[in-house]
Amino acid sequence: MxxxxxxxxxxxxxxxxxxxxxxxxxxxxxxxxxxxxxxxxxxxxxxxxxxxxxxxxxxxxxxxxxxxxxxxxxxxxxxxxxxxxxxxxxxxxxxxxxxxxxxxxxxxxxxxxxANLAALGEVWKGAGKNAKSALCVTLGTGVGGGIVLDGRVYRGVTTMAGEIGHISIKPDGELCNCGHYGCLETLASATALVRDGVRAGLQSPRGHDEPLSAEDVFQLAESGDQAAQTVLSTMIHWLAVGLSTVANTLNPDTIVVSGGLVNAGDALLGPLRVEFSRAALHRVANGCRIVAAELGxxxxxxxxxxxxxxxxxxxx
Ligand SMILES: [Zn+2]
Incomplete structure (x- = not known):
């Protein structure tokens, strides 16, 4: 047996x-x-x-x-x-x-x-179920990623494939922890959202003494604060640019987004889908759905x- x-x-x-x-x-x-x-x-x-x-x-x-x-x-x-x-x-x-x-x-x-196994889990039993090829991106303090091709993790030669947080998409941008400039995670993580929110003068709606959080930026944007909306749409623009770079390379059928920022739901994924369809090649965007992770x-x-x-x- x-x-x-x-x-x-x-x-x-x-x-x-x-x-x-x-x-x-x-x-x-x-x-x-x-x-x-x-x-x-x-x-x-x-x-x-x-x-x-x-x-x-x-x-x-x-x-x-x-x-x-x-x-x-x-x-x-x-x-x-x-x-x-x-x-x-x-x-x-x-x-x-x-x-x-x-x-x-x-x-x-x-x-x-x-990160690779979280991607494999989502493709097996979560939001990416039945995906043939998926890119999974985790938006937290940094940006992690995993690639699943034909149901298997793609690791690359030194197990570094999927490190999409360190694609440099703005070479004149901020210094990243990895030593390079303008990496995706310096532009499209919870950390980046809070940093840019503070720079834009946003204050937590929970009180002046409360440190600004990524959730605060979403809440302020939702309530009509224009500075917060600009910070958020800039972050989503860069995220779409980063994802389109990978999607144009891999042509996946699914992008699974996970991590703390996904709690914002359609406030993130709605505009992300729109920006992504602008940033990626048409045939790539048309064949690719963007979904929120389900397995936590x-x-x-x-x-x-x-x-x-x-x-x-x-x-x-
Ligand atoms: Zn980096």
Whole structure:
């Protein structure tokens, strides 16, 4: 009998989410627990083993039922070698994570970065369901991205594909954390929206002492504040320029937008669709829908499970 379940694991700076997931995407049992990155990767592997045993008990399953393990990491990775090169938030460097977890769990292990797996999760079970090719963009303090082509993550040669936040679209623009100027994330993130709002003299409607937030800018724009509307439409313009650059290259059928800014709903996506159809080639824009992510914080875990299933099937 073929193995019935995989373990999908999403490692965040604060919490780990892990779940036993069936081949149809059904979550059979799940758990969230503190990452405790300071204890080191060996302790992480031991804790994961312990949590897996508990999940199996809860689900009435056994280790022999587990086909493989997929792990999403907030890190620069060498996927073919199974190595974490650098995980800034975890303070881990040069960790042979696949060997460590494989030795501890005695199961096949596959890794990818968290943004790629969030993209894979959305394409498998979320807003990008049935997409053949999708670009997923996360708008938060920065801009993250993932590319899924024909149902699989596209990683590139050094696992850097999808870093769309660092496309330089305004070379005379602001200095980015990466050392380049005018990157998309300096123009179209929550951070950029707040920075430009403050520069435009916007004040939080929640009170003069409250620091301006990205939500405030949306709210001010909605209530008719012209300066806020300008800040917002400028941000959306640059976002459309960035997305059209990638879309003209990949010609995807779906763009999934996730992250905190998506809470604004159609106030973001409505004008974004209009700007995108202006910025991208007509035939590219016509073939591409822009949708809000649906899985929230579960996207990475489900994407890790999908990766585990793909890995198990390829090894079978
Ligand atoms: Zn950059």
């Amino acid at each position: 073929s193995r019935a379940i995989v373990l999908g694991v999403d490692v965040g700076g604060t919490n780990v989410k892990a779940a036993l997931v069936a081949k149809d995407g059904r979550v059979v049992a799940s758990v969230s627990y503190s990452t405790e990155a300071e204890a080191g990767p060996e302790a992480f592997a031991k804790t994961l083993h312990h949590r897996l045993e508990n999940l199996l008990k809860e689900a009435g399953l056994h280790k022999a039922d587990v086909a493989s393990v997929g792990i999403g990491l907030p890190a620069f990775l060498d996927v073919p070698k199974g190595i974490i090169e650098q995980a800034v938030n975890l303070h881990w460097t040069d960790v042979p994570i696949v060997d460590l977890v494989t030795a501890e769990l005695d199961l096949p292990v596959m890794i990818d970065n968290d 914080s579960s996207a990475g875990m489900l994407g890790a499970a999908r990766l585990a299933w793909q890995f198990a099937d390829s090894e079978a």
